[in-house]
Amino acid sequence: MNLQKNAKSTKKYITGQPLTEVPQPVIRFDGRARRIRKPSRPTQNQWIHGLWAIGIYGLLLFWFVLADTQVCPCLTSSAWGAELQDVCLKNSPAQPGQGEAMLLTVTSKSNVTPTSLVFQGKTLSFQPCPPEIEHSADGSSCHFTLISIPMDITPGSHNMAIDISRAGHMERLTVPLQIVSKQYPEEHLTVEPKMVEFPPEILRRIKEEQAALITSMNGETNRMYWTPWFVWPVPEEIKSPFGLKRFFNGQPRAPHAGIDLKGGIGDPVRAANNGRIVFLRDCYLSGNTMVIDHGCGLYSIYCHLSKTYVGLEEEVKKNQLIGEVGKTGRATGPHLHWGISLHGIRIDPQSLMRLLGETKSPPPNP
Numbered sequence: 001m002n003l004q005k006n007a008k009s010t011k012k013y014i015t016g017q018p019l020t021e022v023p024q025p026v027i028r029f030d031g032r033a034r035r036i037r038k039p040s041r042p043t044q045n046q047w048i049h050g051l052w053a054i055g056i057y058g059l060l061l062f063w064f065v066l067a068d069t070q071v072c073p074c075l076t077s078s079a080w081g082a083e084l085q086d087v088c089l090k091n092s093p094a095q096p097g098q099g100e101a102m103l104l105t106v107t108s109k110s111n112v113t114p115t116s117l118v119f120q121g122k123t124l125s126f127q128p129c130p131p132e133i134e135h136s137a138d139g140s141s142c143h144f145t146l147i148s149i150p151m152d153i154t155p156g157s158h159n160m161a162i163d164i165s166r167a168g169h170m171e172r173l174t175v176p177l178q179i180v181s182k183q184y185p186e187e188h189l190t191v192e193p194k195m196v197e198f199p200p201e202i203l204r205r206i207k208e209e210q211a212a213l214i215t216s217m218n219g220e221t222n223r224m225y226w227t228p229w230f231v232w233p234v235p236e237e238i239k240s241p242f243g244l245k246r247f248f249n250g251q252p253r254a255p256h257a258g259i260d261l262k263g264g265i266g267d268p269v270r271a272a273n274n275g276r277i278v279f280l281r282d283c284y285l286s287g288n289t290m291v292i293d294h295g296c297g298l299y300s301i302y303c304h305l306s307k308t309y310v311g312l313e314e315e316v317k318k319n320q321l322i323g324e325v326g327k328t329g330r331a332t333g334p335h336l337h338w339g340i341s342l343h344g345i346r347i348d349p350q351s352l353m354r355l356l357g358e359t360k361s362p363p364p365n366p
């Protein structure tokens with residue numbers, strides 16, 4: 001490599017002779033000379049281009065920040081107000097329908113803890129979020145609650161009141177929730193008169209059984225037995241959906257309070273999640289009926305079973321074999337009637353499974 005300065009130009013500069021142009025040092029590199037440019041002042045155009053670049057990069061940065069915060073609707077939703085700036089509320093689905101379950105999470109980087117939520121006269125508690133529901137990478141606290149939307153609620157805006165503790169001080173946030181209308185079709189069935197018109201002693205039995213069933217599902221234990229995710233008790237094949245407005249021999253009856261899942265006599269029925277058996281009885285209408293308390297106001301109901309394998313008060317594990325499909329009670333054929341009660345309100349089991357359900361079918365027979 002041949003590298004040397006041009007000695008002649010350097011000498012002229014040192015002697016102070018007047019120069020119209022100060023020669024630049026020349027570097028020889030492998031025999032080829034190149035003039036080194038002195039850094040020049042930016043021209044007006046360069047200033048303008050620079051300002052444009054700063055502006056564009058600034059906009060990109062702002063967009064990235066905004067895109068990130070859109071995960072948290074409270075920061076962009078004017079409806080939920082400025083008071084929620086340090087509390088992020090997320091609800092799924094964003095606009096629940098009549099007869100559905102809704103998951104609400106409350107996250108905050110500040111010292112904010114939700115203590116309770118009041119909706120439709122019911123006071124609900126919050127639980128810490130399992131990582132499957134909300135994984136906090138930035139140290140935010142997360143609490144959640146499940147809300148049941150009654151089938152007969154008027155569609156439109158309804159307020160939720162959320163009590164929070166902010167650094168030890170209690171505050172109440174009032175948050176609007178938009179509920180959409182959901183159409184449930186009618187089903188007209190013709191059955192033998194004895195199936196819909198009962199003698200007084202049978203009617204008394206039916207009413208007593210229904211009252212006992214409702215009582216068994218009214219508790220709001222603070223213990224959460226269930227863990228993400230819920231599993232289908234039998235493979236997900238819907239024979240009859242939730243909410244059907246049923247007419248027996250032309251007479252209106254209560255809407256279908258669960259879903260009928262296809263199954264043959266003897267097919268295994270599994271616990272949808274961990275819990276405790278709080279109701280186990282041979283009922284006139286629903287046949288062999290079982291209720292599992294999953295904790296925090298969430299229950300699952302299994303009807304028309306041909307066999308049961310667990311006892312009252314027994315704790316069960318998710319996927320545990322608890323019974324077999326049958327057609328006991330008032331059933332036109334073998335199937336599993338599966339219901340979900342959330343805070344004393346029957347909701348569509350499919351809406352719970354959309355929120356917290358495992359998509360895969362139950363494991364094969366043991």
Ligand SMILES: [Zn+2]
Pocket residue numbers: 240256258259260337338
């Ligand atoms: Zn049913």
